[in-house]
Amino acid sequence: KMATKPQIVAHLSKSVNITTYDTKWIPRSARFVCIGSYARGTGSLKVFEMGKDDVVLLHETEKKVQLKCGTFAGSTLEARHLATGDFEGKMAMWDMDRLDAPVLSISAHKDLINCIDGVGGIVGAGAPELATGGRDGYVHIWDPRQNSPVASFHPGKAAPSSSSV
Secondary structure, eight states, X not given: OOOOSOOOOOOOOOOOSSEXXXXXXXXXXXXXXXXXXXXXXXXXXXXXXXXXXXXXXXXXXXXXXXXXXXXXTTSOTTTOEEEEEETTSEEEEEETTBTTSOSEEEEOOSSOEEEEEEEOOOTTSOOOEEEEEETTSOXXXXXXXXXXXXXXXXXXXXXXXXXXO
């Protein structure tokens, strides 16, 4: 009998020692990154690879501040830089092969960055851009080549948190 409803099948599973807030596939690979925090209040980036019979941890790094969200969408497919937002309002871009220090770090919001998304710079189709939404209520649009937003949207007097962009 054929299934009539969509199904989710778990092929592999792996226990992790962090609270995972976001998970992203690394473009053009069988790898993914888990973004989150340890119970002690520090941040975590863990890079895994899908194996035939197991999920293999390739790289991991602990950061001073908890990490909340991430996207590869603000980078070219070749560069595959991960942009993250943290609990202190900093936006950073990471080279997935060198997680010791970000290739870019900007104070983007006064508080927690709830969400981040972007569009990679395609030759002939515009600059790379990132959008961040923070607990401070602002949504900022960033060109990673600049240290200040290229556009900002303020909620007015009532400042609800921006939870998606």
